Amino acid sequence: MTAPTMDALLANWEMVVGLEVHCQLKTNSKAFCGCSAAYGGQPNTNVCPVCLALPGALPVLNGRAVELATTAALALNCTVHPVSVFARKNYFYPDLPKGYQISQFDQPLATGGHVDIGRRADSSPIRIGVTRVHMEEDAGKSVHDRYPGVTAIDLNRSGVPLIEIVSEPDMRSAEEAGAYLRVLKQILEYMDVSDDSMEEGSLRVDANVSARRRGETALGTKTEVKNMNSFSGVERALEVEWIRQVGVLEAGGTVQQQTMLWDGAAQQVRPSRTKEGSHDYRYFPEPDLPPLVLAIDWIAKMRHDLPELPADRRARFAKDYGLGEYDVDLITANPRLADYYESVARAHGDPKAAANWVMGDVLAQLKTTGQDITTFRVRPQDLAGLLNLMRDGVVTHTAARQVFARMVATGDAPAQIAEREGLVKVNDDGQLAGWLDEVIAEHPAEVERFRAGEKKLQGVLIGAMMKKSRGRADAKQIGAMIAKRLTSNE
Numbered sequence: 001m002t003a004p005t006m007d008a009l010l011a012n013w014e015m016v017v018g019l020e021v022h023c024q025l026k027t028n029s030k031a032f033c034g035c036s037a038a039y040g041g042q043p044n045t046n047v048c049p050v051c052l053a054l055p056g057a058l059p060v061l062n063g064r065a066v067e068l069a070t071t072a073a074l075a076l077n078c079t080v081h082p083v084s085v086f087a088r089k090n091y092f093y094p095d096l097p098k099g100y101q102i103s104q105f106d107q108p109l110a111t112g113g114h115v116d117i118g119r120r121a122d123s124s125p126i127r128i129g130v131t132r133v134h135m136e137e138d139a140g141k142s143v144h145d146r147y148p149g150v151t152a153i154d155l156n157r158s159g160v161p162l163i164e165i166v167s168e169p170d171m172r173s174a175e176e177a178g179a180y181l182r183v184l185k186q187i188l189e190y191m192d193v194s195d196d197s198m199e200e201g202s203l204r205v206d207a208n209v210s211a212r213r214r215g216e217t218a219l220g221t222k223t224e225v226k227n228m229n230s231f232s233g234v235e236r237a238l239e240v241e242w243i244r245q246v247g248v249l250e251a252g253g254t255v256q257q258q259t260m261l262w263d264g265a266a267q268q269v270r271p272s273r274t275k276e277g278s279h280d281y282r283y284f285p286e287p288d289l290p291p292l293v294l295a296i297d298w299i300a301k302m303r304h305d306l307p308e309l310p311a312d313r314r315a316r317f318a319k320d321y322g323l324g325e326y327d328v329d330l331i332t333a334n335p336r337l338a339d340y341y342e343s344v345a346r347a348h349g350d351p352k353a354a355a356n357w358v359m360g361d362v363l364a365q366l367k368t369t370g371q372d373i374t375t376f377r378v379r380p381q382d383l384a385g386l387l388n389l390m391r392d393g394v395v396t397h398t399a400a401r402q403v404f405a406r407m408v409a410t411g412d413a414p415a416q417i418a419e420r421e422g423l424v425k426v427n428d429d430g431q432l433a434g435w436l437d438e439v440i441a442e443h444p445a446e447v448e449r450f451r452a453g454e455k456k457l458q459g460v461l462i463g464a465m466m467k468k469s470r471g472r473a474d475a476k477q478i479g480a481m482i483a484k485r486l487t488s489n490e
């Protein structure tokens with residue numbers, strides 16, 4: 001008998017994943033002082049007695065951070081509590097000068113939300129529970145690679161406002177974890193609460209993962225995986241760690257509850273320090289801050305004023321603009337692209353034509369140049385202007401693409417470019433007939449075969465006409481002219 005294959009072994013096991021996402025809120029200043037919260041900057045320049053933890057300095061809560069945290073929590077369908085409490089989370093770390101982090105513990109800002117991340121085969125939604133959203137401050141940063149043999153501390157990030165979004169262990173595969181993160185990031189982008197950049201550390205993900213035999217309902221012992229710096233890194237790390245756990249369990253061992261670090265270069269997980277239970281942090285209410293009290297009316301107003309959620313926008317685009325699911329997903333991938341499309345569609349009036357250009361030429365340009373839609377040279381009203389010129393027969397489709405290329409390069413208005421570059425459509429029958437004479441004279445063999453019944457040669461002749469006109473002749477119109485001229489008895 002041969003040993004079962006790896007795939008056959010894994011098929012007996014289920015992956016169980018919960019994610020903790022730290023998201024930096026997009027405020028100008030830090031959570032509890034007036035220092036700039038901007039990313040980058042010379043080390044230790046955005047600091048003051050509060051975020052340096054000098055004795056006697058007192059924290060003052062940033063109201064904007066509360067608004068953004070509340071917006072995020074409501075967008076994730078959480079209940080926002082009228083009273084929440086800041087707590088000290090005590091631990092020693094070189095880049096944590098206070099010796100504690102201000103966080104929230106047993107009375108968090110919000111609880112009990114959910115996010116839908118897709119549909120199962122039976123079309124029921126895959127719903128991931130959001131256990132809680134709480135506010136906290138970031139620690140500083142240890143810099144290991146600046147001075148040989150010495151670790152430096154940069155406290156610019158100390159006190160920057162974060163929310164932590166904790167999910168239920170509802171994900172059953174690495175793909176579901178990836179889907180959850182992408183949906184979450186999109187919601188946060190639509191709410192405009194964060195810059196959502198994993199590279200700049202404004203979005204950080206820790207994963208809790210365990211393995212259990214299929215059919216069981218109790219959770220297995222979990223490990224916490226840290227140090228992933230991309231969504232695909234999270235998916236890969238989960239897969240590797242889960243397979244490691246299944247290996248341990250199949251061999252009759254037990255999984256140790258511990259923190260694992262993902263090593264992306266080696267595609268491996270390795271143990272970090274042993275996981276502390278929450279009691280080790282000696283949480284207690286922060287004595288320097290009163291409980292955070294939010295008026296019920298204010299919470300209701302925040303809910304009412306929420307920006308449009310991605311799912312709502314997708315539904316609206318499908319309904320109002322008659323776009324298919326694929327087109328809608330592509331155009332609403334990020335809110336700035338969706339805004340751009342909507343401006344073009346409204347200014348031009350034909351939503352399908354607008355969608356085709358945005359999904360085709362605009363996205364291709366952005367991809368080639370690595371540009372963002374917000375800095376794209378072609379403004380929505382100018383793209384709409386170009387579509388108007390096509391609709392009104394001022395430029396042909398071929399010429400429009402040349403005009404578009406010039407718009408990308410110069411930022412000029414389409415009518416101006418068409419005029420300047422001589423790309424306005426030629427409607428002059430005399431001019432067109434003259435070109436056709438030349439084409440017929442230059443292609444005697446093709447003309448002969450076309451007359452003999454090889455209709456597909458019309459394409460060759462149209463192509464020759466387009467070349468002669470430099471794209472300024474209308475293909476349909478020329479096709480009709482050729483058919484008329486060459487099938488009439490002369």
Ligand SMILES: [Zn+2]
Nearest residue numbers: 033035048051
């Ligand atoms: Zn400060």
